[in-house]
Amino acid sequence: xxxxxxxxxxxxxxxxxxxxxxxxxxxxxxxxxxxxxxxxxxxxxxxxxxxxxxxxxxxxxxxxxxxxxxxxxxxxxxxxxxxxxxxxxxxxxxxxxxxxxxxxxxxxxxxxxxxxxxxxxxxxxxxxxxxxxxxxxxxxxxxxxxxxxxxxxxxxxxxxxxxxxxxxxxxxxxxxxxxxxxxxxxxxxxxxxxxxxxxxxxxxxxxxxxxxxxxxxxxxxxxxxxxxxxxxxxxxxxxxxxxxxxxxxxxxxxxxx
DNA sequence: ATGGTAGCCTTGCTA
Numbered sequence: 255x256x257x258x259x260x261x262x263x264x265x266x267x268x269x270x271x272x273x274x275x276x277x278x279x280x281x282x283x284x285x286x287x288x289x290x291x292x293x294x295x296x297x298x299x300x301x302x303x304x305x306x307x308x309x310x311x312x313x314x315x316x317x318x319x320x321x322x323x324x325x326x327x328x329x330x331x332x333x334x335x336x337x338x339x340x341x342x343x344x345x346x347x348x349x350x351x352x353x354x355x356x357x358x359x360x361x362x363x364x365x366x367x368x369x370x371x372x373x374x375x376x377x378x379x380x381x382x383x384x385x386x387x388x389x390x391x392x393x394x395x396x397x398x399x400x401x402x403x404x405x406x407x408x409x410x411x412x413x414x415x416x417x418x419x420x421x422x423x424x425x426x427x428x429x430x431x432x433x434x435x436x437x438x439x440x441x442x443x444x445x446x447x448x449x450x451x452x453x454x455x456x457x458x459x460x461x462x463x464x465x466x467x468x469x470x471x472x473x474x475x476x477x478x479x480x481x482x483x484x485x486x487x488x489x490x491x492x493x494x495x496x497x498x499x500x501x502x503x504x505x506x507x508x509x510x511x
Numbered sequence: 512a513t514g515g516t517a518g519c520c521t522t523g524c525t526a
Contacts, residue, residue, distance in 0.1 A: 263518070264518055267517085267519090288526085314519085315521080315524085362525080362526060364525090370525095456516085457516040457526090458514080458517085459514085459515055499517095500516090500517080
């Protein structure tokens with residue numbers, strides 16, 4: 255089962271890019287972030303015609319996550335538990351063919367030193383609590399999405415240039431390690447040790463042309479999923495096409511149970 | 512050198 259995640263930076267503006275990629279990559283599950291629309295405005299017809307079941311947690315203008323799957327999506331959880339007052343649409347979880355999959359859009363947190371960064375850290379702690387429950391379930395689970403954390407300096411093009419960015423702050427990296435150290439596996443790093451491989455390149459400044467990016471999109475697997483992990487990679491091609499998102503898809507392959 | 516682009520609607524805000 256191929257499971258992919260892609261921050262598309264507007265589902266409507268990116269529809270033709272999304273359709274082109276699902277036609278060629280054929281993921282069984284696709285997690286989308288920053289769909290930037292209400293549930294009713296998500297381009298569901300076009301994706302249903304490609305054979306996908308669809309769940310969305312939409313929001314006007316900002317955020318918004320979706321879960322697409324060839325098989326039916328069961329036991330859907332909308333929103334990250336732990337704060338009933340949180341109105342931002344950043345977390346959607348469901349079960350596809352026995353695998354629990356979460357589509358995650360972790361808060362960016364810029365600028366550092368503001369309530370936005372505090373919100374990021376608090377959200378990360380809630381995610382860690384949720385991950386603890388998923389691990390306790392002893393099921394195959396995949397936490398997929400834009401985590402807005404570059405885990406190490408190997409995951410950024412220039413640590414000095416990025417030093418003030420919320421995605422490299424020591425406290426965010428520490429909380430990311432707390433999450434990983436619960437017992438999750440970074441699927442990409444199982445197969446690729448080389449530094450300076452990215453999933454995101456800033457729109458400003460032609461960063462993709464010079465390959466100045468960040469590795470901030472991840473697939474984190476519970477042991478029961480990691481035991482089935484057969485492959486994982488970043489697909490850079492969509493970032494180089496016309497009208498691209500600033501992120502590109504990353505995917506993993508799980509062998510049949 | 513502290514800019515620049517993209518997407519949304521709030522023609523400023525978020526990233």
